[in-house]
Amino acid sequence: MKIPFHKVDITGQEIKGVIRAVKSGWWTMGPKTIEFERRFRNYVGSKHAIAVNSCTAAMHLALDAIGLKEGDEVIVPAITFTATAEVVCYFKAKPILIDIRRDTLNIDVSKIESKITSKTKAIIPVHYGGQPVDLDMIKKIAKKHNLFVIEDAAHALPAWYKNKKIGTLSDMTCFSFYVTKTLATGEGGMITTNNKRWADKMKIMRLHGMNKDAWKRYSKTGVWFYDVMEAGFKYNTTDINAALGLAQLKRLETMWRKRKRIARRYSEAFKSIDGVACPTIDDYTETSWHLYVIKLNLDSLKIGRNLFIKELGKRGISSSVHFIPLYKHTFYKNLLRIRSSQFPESEYAYKRIISLPIYPSMGQEEVDRVIWEVKDVVEKNKK
């Protein structure tokens, strides 16, 4: 039995929704997208939700809405996907990397303030693996230094910070519906905000900078005339994607409970073995369990992280690493001229982390098989 790292959770609802969207003939952004936005904002409790074709697009539009400019600086964690920092570079602004906490793998909030300069415009915290960062602390720092907070919530749907759902707790929140995410539409994203001015701007910018409701121009009530207000982007989503999103949103918390059960079973099994450490979850958060990341105890093992992953692979278990620290990539190394030694906690974590399979349709047998194989690799490679 091979166990993949991820499997998309498809039911008849997704299939029916897509067939209906295809048959409607409205294949680009249209009424289904508008319905998805309405249901999404009702779900997270925000005033506005703007659907786009990726979380990367969402963050780009959010930074555009706050008026990020060349030479500005934006705080991001050192361990994240490149998209978090890449969008800052679109503006010829500079991403400033902050070391992470070795326990939760989230940005170390205590290290942010010393990196703030007169050029700093915003903080983009990432809820790593789905576990919310300490938003109160981040917002306090942002308020003191007059910075915007744009959450990279690519992993954090649904997730709760101090019993409040992620999606309304900062200036803007950006979600991803990429195929492996907790709500998947293949490719897709959403920005939520309570600020009407930003929402209006992002709606215009996601569709070539054309004035409001230009997407309606081929509908019965639409008009052919539109005005281009800015040089915008082509970031709109499609009604076919929105149909998938609507079906997945209905099942979001059911899928989340399944992932939570898998995580509990993993943690129960791993807490008694010396070779691996389970994820640390702060008691004021509820994670989406997008990722289940173990840390190897290298002191008790003869092999390192790479060989451990290889061993799992030989036994039919796919695993992954989230993420290669940004400062190790050629582009950021050249841009920022920083050294690994400046990020001791990221270095510590990166050597040890492995993301195990966790997806809603994973059966108990598959979970137990992963547990068994992880334990066996540990057992056979003990120092």
Ligand SMILES: Cc1ncc(COP(=O)(O)O)c(C=O)c1O
């Ligand atoms: C932390 C993080 N931010 C942003 C993204 C980008 O999401 P998208 O693929 O929807 O642009 C990802 C994607 O994996 C991610 O992991």
